[in-house]
Structures are given as structure tokens and as C-alpha cells.
Amino acid sequence: MHNEEFSTLAARVREAASRIYPEVATLRRHLHQHPELSFEEFQTTAFIREYLAGLGIEAEPPLMETGVIALLRGEGEASGQRRTVALRADIDALPLQEENRHDFCSTVERCMHACGHDMHTAMLLGAANVLNGMKDALKGDVLLIFQPAEEKAPGGARPLIEAGLLKKYNPSAIFAQHCFPSVKSGSIAMCKGSFMAAADELYITIHGQGGHASAPHKTRDPILASAHIITALQHLVSRVSPPHEPAVLSIASINGGHATNVIPGKVTMMGTMRTMNEELRALLHEKFDRTVKQVAAAFDCEAEVEIRSGYPVLFNDPDMTDIAWEAAKEFLGDEKVHQSEKLMTAEDFAYYLRECPGSFWQLGTGLDGSAPGNLLHSPTFDPDEHALETGMGMLSYLALRYLAG
Template sequence: MTPDRTSGLSMRIREQAEAVFPVIQAIRRDIHAHPELSYEEFRTSAIIHEYFKALGIEPEPQFLETGVVALLQGRAEGPLIALRADIDALPLSEENACAYSSQHPGTMHACGHDMHTAMLLGAASILAGMRDELSGSVLFIFQPAEEKAPGGARPLIEAGLFKRFNPSAVIGQHCFPNVPSGKVALCRGSFMAAADELYFTVSGQGGHASAPHKASDPVLAAAHIITAAQHLVSRVAPPHEPAVVSISSIQGGHAPNVIPSKVVMSGTMRTMNEDLRRLLHEKLHETVRHVGEGLGVEAEVEIRQGYPVLYNDPEITRHAAIACSEYLGRENVIDSEPLMTAEDFAYYLQEKPGTFWQIGTGLPEQDRSNMLHSPTFDPDENALSTGAGLLAYSAIRFMDYFAGEKG
């Protein structure tokens, strides 16, 4: 596609994104006021379902109890590009005071999934208006339960999503308040971490605190386990490989003069490399057991595997950066460093090539408390038109790319 054509296409889509903004802003505010937790997104799914019917697109039969998948077919056969948004909220009480604050105490869209949903609906509206010009098709995935392991992506895939559809690429985006509104940030390769939950149980022989020699102290053993777990990061993980082991909860005992018989702890392990992840799992089991044996207690760790490493295909991400630059201007496309947060979009990228970028929702004057998973998270709504237009433009440019254009 020539520069004149890309310029004309981007201008046209920006105009349509601005035109659809009031509609998707109203939907975002409605969803924000009525947040639903993972696998409870019935109202949200119904809104999405009706929106697509109004566009003349019949959603696919449900793969899961909640969530919506819809296919937009262009005028001609061509590549299939999948665009994904997540739709669930968090178990968190909102502290913002606005007309569309959460009406459900203890539940809030504090991670921007209401924004993601509205953006993808806006992209669907733009692309539906251009369906006679599309040389390919677009698959819209509104996925439930990103916030609750094992997430909604893997069950959706296991339910046959990619047996029914075979996209050439899967594209997603996530609101980030530390990225200025109007900009996007991309990262090639490993972008987000594998996240595993750690649950430790240390069992000994309780006794009087004045006679520790007559007890088998699980508190002392727990302290050594914490230190030994940090040793794994500093002496087992290569210095160039990011890894985090954090013990964030410890419970045991109830009196200052009583050695308890059991201590339980919990924490998290984050890695950016699946081979290192497996090695640390093995070493952590060995370390906990050996420390316990050396101190005369029984110690074990249960590792509950969470989302895998989110790996952005380098070539797809390179082309995404080109498309983003064409649409937003090169000055508004920045590089992102890898993040130790986790996302179940990683499961899609294990099956299909694709990329996941940060879309800016931050303002220069915003309060420092305006962070993801915060009760005061308040993204800039102008990002709705940015995100909707960028998804629509990127889908078309990826059709060009997979049809043979390598610009």
C-alpha cells in the first residue's frame, strides 16, 4: 500500500473513530457502572451480542457460557485477523465519584476491560461499514475471565475456537495509565511474565518458646525457606534472565511464648522464560524439602501454574509498529520494556502468531493513584477512539501483510 493510500485510509478511519466515540463511550460507561466478575459477565455479553446484531453480524454460537465471538466477512477471500478484548471486572470496591461509578459494591472495572470492550465494539462498527472493501475477514473475540486463573483464553481455545477459525494473527491491546493517552507501546519477544502461585506448608513440633530445643520450630524453618527462595533468583536464575520470587504472606502462631506446630506461607514466582520457569519449579521443590529436613520439620510447596510467558511474535510486532506509526504518527509509537505482570492473552500466542500492545490512557496531570487494579483507576476516555481506530486500521493492514505486502 502506497503512502498516499495509507494516509487516506488512516484519515478515513480516524474520522469514523471520532464519529463512533459517543456510542462506545456510552457503552463503556454503562458497562463500568454494571461490572461483572469472571464467568458472570451475562449482562455484558448480552450488550455485545445485541451490538453485533445491530451491525448485521450474527454472533457465533457460544463457546463458553459467557463471552461473544463474531465473524465479519469481507467482500473477498483473504486472511483472517483476530482481535481480542476481555470483559470481566475485579473484586474491588470503586472509590471514584462519578455518574457512572460501579453500582455493585465490591466489584469494579479497575483494569480497563470496559475500555477494551468498547474499543473493540468501535472497531467492529468501523470495519462493518467497510466490509465491501475488505480483502479478508475479522474475528472479534470478547473473552470472559481474564482476571481469574485459569482465565478464559485457554478454555475458549479448548472449546474449539481455533478449530473453528484459523486466524493468521491474533491482536490485542491493554490500557496502561503510565503510557500517555494517544500513544502506544510495543515490545518484541517476551513481553509479560509467566505467573505461578506458591503455597508453602511447614509442619513441626510445637512447644514452649522458652525451650526451643524441645520443639521443632516451623517459624525458624520458614525464615530459612524465605532466604533460600531468594537464593534461587540470585544463584540459579542467570543474571540476564528476569525472575521474581516473592513470599507475600506468612501465618503461624498466636502467642509470644508458644512455638506453633505449623506455618503456612504464600507468594508468587514470575519468569520470562519457560525453560527457566521449569528449572525454578524443580529447584524450589528440592530447596524447600531439603531446608525442612535440615531443620527437623516437614516442608513442602504447592506450585499452582498460572498464565504462561506472553511472547509477541517479533515479525508481527514489527509490522504492528509500522501500522501504529502510520495511524498515530511515528512519534506516538514507543518501545516498551518487558513487564512482570501476567496476561492470559499468552495462550492465544502459544497457538497463533500475534502481538499484544499497551495503549496509553494516562494524562500528564493524573494522580499517582490512577493505576491498574486501583480503586481509583480512571483512564482517559479519549483513548476509546484511539483504540477503536487503531484496531480497525491494524486489521486492514495485517490483511495486506498476509496477502503478500511486506511493507
């Protein structure tokens, strides 16, 4: 296709996205009012299936108890081998009590879409609607993945892949986006290569010998040992991780003792490790285990260490990111496409990118003057709904543009 044809295609998508925006906003508000936690998204699944069926798009046989897979077949003529592009949205919510004051706040106690998955789902439904009305220009097929359980390890991506999702439908590329209030609404931000961190959960138990706090010399104090362990662990980033390699190690919880005059016999700690490099990740795992145990031993205590490996590094394929970047500039304009910094958050979309080339970007949902609490995973997260139009349009145009290439 020539540039003029892509320009016409982008205009058609903009018109369609603008026209159905009110409908997609209504979908988003319904999803926001009825959030469901990871692996429990049964009503959400039924809602997605019903909406797609209304478009004449039948869901594929399920690969998990929740979530929806659908295949939208284009009617345009491909110049070469017919291809499939996959678009993914996550559908689960978080265990948070909403504190916003909208008339569409969550109706479920201690459950909220505080990470934008209601937005992601509504945008992919909107993209399905847009593309369904442009089958004549769709020179291939679009695999719609409404994935459960992104928020809770082991996540929904890996089980779907293990169940044969990518082998069955064989997409040649996969794309997704995530709401970010730090990026201005109407814009997107992209990053080539390693974009999001591997995230591992850290669990430590220090066993000592409790006793009266007035006679600490008769105890083996696990609280003192824990304090030194926390301090010692900080050297793993400053002295083990190379200065040019991003890494984070945070002990976020410490529990032990229940009285002012009793030294406890046990202390537990929890934390997180974030890395952007798999070799460094493995090295830090080894050093973490050794540091904890050796420092505990120096205080005559014993340590149990558990490292639960979470999602891997999210690596955006450079070529696919270039394709998405160019499509975004054509659709949104140069001034609304930005270079993103690397992020230490984690995403199970990383599993798809290990098996299929693709890219994952930040979708701006922030406004000038947004409240300080408008943050991801916050009970007052409040994305600008007009980002729905940007997001569904971007997904739609990218799919059309990629399949026409």
C-alpha cells in the same frame, strides 16, 4: 495498496473513530457500572451480543457459557487468498471495591473494572462499528473475540482454544491491547519477542511441633524455619537465574500463630514466581521445591510445596509486531509509537500466541499529573477515556491494513 491509499484508509478510520467516540464512551461507562467477575459475565455477554446485533453482526454459537465470538465479513476483493484476522478483548472485572468519585462508578459491591477490561471491550465494540461501516475496504474477515475470565486462572483463552476456536475460524494473525496508565494517553508501546512473564502461584505449608514460647527448645519451630526458607529462596533469582534473564520470586503472605506465648505447629506461605523463559521456569520450579524442603528439614520440620502453573510467557511474533508497529506509525504518527520494556505481569493472551502469530501491546491511558493511585488493579484506577478513540482506531486500521497486505 500504495502509501497514498493507506493514508486515505487511515483518514477514514480516524474520522469514524472520532465520530463514534461519544457512543463508545457511553458503552464503556455502562460496562464500568455493571462489572462481573471471571466466569460470571452473563449480563456483559448479553450486552455485547445486543450491541453487535444492532450493527447487524450476529454472534457465533458460543464455545463457553460467557463471552462472545462474532465474525465480521468484509466485502473488499482480496488480491490473494482470503484471510481472517482476530481481535481480542477481555471482559471480566476484579474483586475490588471502587474508590473513585465518578457518576459512573461500579454499582456492584466489591467488584470493579480495575484493569481496563471495560475499556478493552468498549474499544473492540467500537472497532466492530468502524469496520462494519468500512466493509468495502475490508479485504478479508475479522474474528471478534470477547473473552471471559482473563483475571482468574485457568483463564478463558485456553478453554476457548481447546473448544476449537482457532481451528474453526483459522485466523492467520491475532492482535490485542491492554490499558497502561504508565504510557501517555494517545500513544502505544510495543515489544518484540518475550514481552510478559509466565506467572506461577506458590503455596507452602511448614509442619513443626508447637509448644510454649518460653520453652522453644521443646518445639520444632515452623516460624523460625519459615524465616530461613524465605531468606534461602532469594538465592534462586540471584544465584540460579542468569543475570540477563528476568525473574521474580516473592513470598507475599505468611500466616502462623495466634498468641504471644504460643509457638504454632504450622505456618503457611503464599507467593508468586515470574519468568520470561520456559527452561528457566522449569529449573526454578525444581530448585524451589528442593530448597523449601531441605531448609525445613534442617530445622526438623516438614514442608508441603504446591506450585500452580499459571499463564505462559507471552511471546510477540517479531514479524507481526513489525506489521503492527508500521500500522501504528501510519495511524498515530511516529512520535506516538514507543518501544516497551519487558513486563513481569502476566496475560492469558499468551495462549493464543502459542497457536497463532500475533502481537499484544500497551495502550496508553495515563495523563500528566495523574493521581498516584491511578494504577492497574487499584481501587482508584482511572484511565483517560480519550484512549478509547486511539484504541478502537488502532484495532480497526491494523485489521484493514493487515488484510490488505
